Amino acid sequence: MGYPLDGPKVALVGVPAVNFEVRRCGDNAVVFSGKLGAAQADKNSGDTVQAADFSALRQPGRYYLQVPGVGRSWDFSVGGKVYEHAYSMAMRGFYGQRCGMAVNMAPEFPGYSHPACHLHGKFDPSSGVKGRRDNIGGWHDAGDYGRYMVNSGITAGTLMWTWELFGKKIQNISLDIPESGNGTPDILNETRWGLKWMLQMQDTDGGAWSKQTSTHFSGFIAPDKDKLPSVVIGTGKPPYKSTCATADLAAVGAIAARVYQPYDAQFAAQALAAARRAWAWTEKYPDVTFRNPAGITTGEYADASCRDERLWAAAELWRTTGEAQYNDYFLKNYAAYLPGLDKPPAENWSLVGPMGLWTYAMAARKGTDPEAVAAIRARTVQAARAIVERTRANPYRVSMQAKDYVWGSNGVAANYGVYLLIANRFQPDPSLVDAARDNLHYLLGRNTFSLSWVTQLGEHPFLHPHHRPSAARGGAPWPGLLSGGPNAHRADPVAALLPMDLPPAKVYTDQTGSFSTNEICINWQASLVFLLAGELQ
Numbered sequence: 141m142g143y144p145l146d147g148p149k150v151a152l153v154g155v156p157a158v159n160f161e162v163r164r165c166g167d168n169a170v171v172f173s174g175k176l177g178a179a180q181a182d183k184n185s186g187d188t189v190q191a192a193d194f195s196a197l198r199q200p201g202r203y204y205l206q207v208p209g210v211g212r213s214w215d216f217s218v219g220g221k222v223y224e225h226a227y228s229m230a231m232r233g234f235y236g237q238r239c240g241m242a243v244n245m246a247p248e249f250p251g252y253s254h255p256a257c258h259l260h261g262k263f264d265p266s267s268g269v270k271g272r273r274d275n276i277g278g279w280h281d282a283g284d285y286g287r288y289m290v291n292s293g294i295t296a297g298t299l300m301w302t303w304e305l306f307g308k309k310i311q312n313i314s315l316d317i318p319e320s321g322n323g324t325p326d327i328l329n330e331t332r333w334g335l336k337w338m339l340q341m342q343d344t345d346g347g348a349w350s351k352q353t354s355t356h357f358s359g360f361i362a363p364d365k366d367k368l369p370s371v372v373i374g375t376g377k378p379p380y381k382s383t384c385a386t387a388d389l390a391a392v393g394a395i396a397a398r399v400y401q402p403y404d405a406q407f408a409a410q411a412l413a414a415a416r417r418a419w420a421w422t423e424k425y426p427d428v429t430f431r432n433p434a435g436i437t438t439g440e441y442a443d444a445s446c447r448d449e450r451l452w453a454a455a456e457l458w459r460t461t462g463e464a465q466y467n468d469y470f471l472k473n474y475a476a477y478l479p480g481l482d483k484p485p486a487e488n489w490s491l492v493g494p495m496g497l498w499t500y501a502m503a504a505r506k507g508t509d510p511e512a513v514a515a516i517r518a519r520t521v522q523a524a525r526a527i528v529e530r531t532r533a534n535p536y537r538v539s540m541q542a543k544d545y546v547w548g549s550n551g552v553a554a555n556y557g558v559y560l561l562i563a564n565r566f567q568p569d570p571s572l573v574d575a576a577r578d579n580l581h582y583l584l585g586r587n588t589f590s591l592s593w594v595t596q597l598g599e600h601p602f603l604h605p606h607h608r609p610s611a612a613r614g615g616a617p618w619p620g621l622l623s624g625g626p627n628a629h630r631a632d633p634v635a636a637l638l639p640m641d642l643p644p645a646k647v648y649t650d651q652t653g654s655f656s657t658n659e660i661c662i663n664w665q666a667s668l669v670f671l672l673a674g675e676l677q
């Protein structure tokens with residue numbers, strides 16, 4: 141897709157060659173020429189690649205690589221604002237996932253629209269309640285039309301952190317969504333759509349039900365055509381709500397109380413009140429885990445422990461309120477989660493311990509324990525430096541290891557970026573930002589497939605996401621959405637047909653049916669947004 145003007149500019153050539161040229165689009169003038177680096181064998185992909193380093197090129201423009209005896213690359217940009225459009229497309233990807241309202245991606249993407257969907261709902265017997273419950277709003281989670289508290293939690297949390305860490309860089313980027321221009325930054329406008337749905341999932345006793353979906357996945361139809369009953373689903377036995385969902389609600393409610401305060405004080409207060417009630421519920425029920433009740437086959441987001449969700453909630457509530465009870469809980473429980481920082485990227489929807497640790501270390505509140513903060517910072521920075529070394533040594537300049545090619549591996553790559561940028565917040569160092577950007581390059585095209593894993597972004601984007609609105613529409617997919625990426629576990633019938641001897645980074649197929657390698661999902665979408673915002677110049 142492109143390279144920021146400042147910093148390293150490295151392309152990779154997968155066919156043996158000696159020299160390379162960078163040529164300007166339009167007049168084909170040679171603006172840089174050089175020798176390719178030594179051939180490096182990459183175990184994860186099976187490729188042998190050579191680096192074309194043109195970091196010294198500092199003239200903004202549109203270019204391509206010409207390699208004598210090999211050919212020419214896709215066109216790419218070098219410039220100061222190379223990620224702005226990518227950031228806005230990735231955030232608008234959330235708008236495209238909105239449930240409960242008419243969505244229209246025009247004028248940039250005319251014809252990508254749907255009328256309001258999923259406007260009616262009711263309680264499933266597993267929720268412990270009877271009757272109608274609409275809960276309009278939220279984001280369709282992934283390729284399906286379900287809405288899940290746990291996944292919305294990590295997603296909304298990551299988006300609000302994006303605002304807290306990189307607000308200055310993104311505050312003036314309009315997303316061209318219905319709320320644009322209302323005085324609230326657009327990333328917060330978009331995130332509020334997800335949060336408002338989460339608040340509706342809270343019961344009067346403070347607990348939150350796990351999800352609202354149909355009982356089984358719909359066919360590959362447009363969202364407004366999905367008429368399967370949308371039901372609020374609980375655990376099937378008292379207390380019906382679950383601890384992970386409720387603790388995640390407490391965590392994001394506490395963040396919302398901070399970030400919306402200057403723009404929407406009423407919403408901030410509502411979110412904080414919900415967070416407090418949710419926290420209190422988890423004190424009463426610290427270990428109610430969720431599994432699909434009988435007759436429910438939509439996504440499970442099963443998590444064996446909700447203690448890390450509680451740690452995150454306590455840390456966010458402490459950071460927001462400064463009240464001793466939350467600090468006490470955090471300090472009694474945080475140490476067990478420190479070793480998790482040694483195994484980056486460490487955080488995902490089921491493991492939010494690092495979120496708890498990092499937000500505590502960023503709290504800067506009187507009464508925050510300096511030893512805890514020092515330990516969190518030191519371990520994060522140390523692990524991040526190891527990632528930098530590994531990324532530099534990797535032939536594809538990506539932080540990924542063979543074991544990382546799991547379901548949602550592109551989210552793993554993005555979360556390495558998140559980890560590196562958090563470390564950079566603790567101890568600024570350009571090498572951390574560069575390594576984070578290397579993972580972004582991987583997602584946007586510098587990979588074994590020479591493929592951008594964001595729909596309609598870059599010169600050669602993937603085309604067939606496991607995504608119902610895209611499949612129902614036909615043609616190019618809905619824009620701005622990140623594929624799950626290679627998955628060595630080939631956990632779907634389409635991926636199972638790929639050759640058995642493929643190395644892990646190659647176990648990917650751009651087909652709608654391959655949900656284990658090519659589904660889009662809001663949690664890795666949020667990590668992409670964080671990474672893009674962090675890399676804005």
Ligand SMILES: [Zn+2]
Nearest residue numbers: 239240257258
């Ligand atoms: Zn919907």
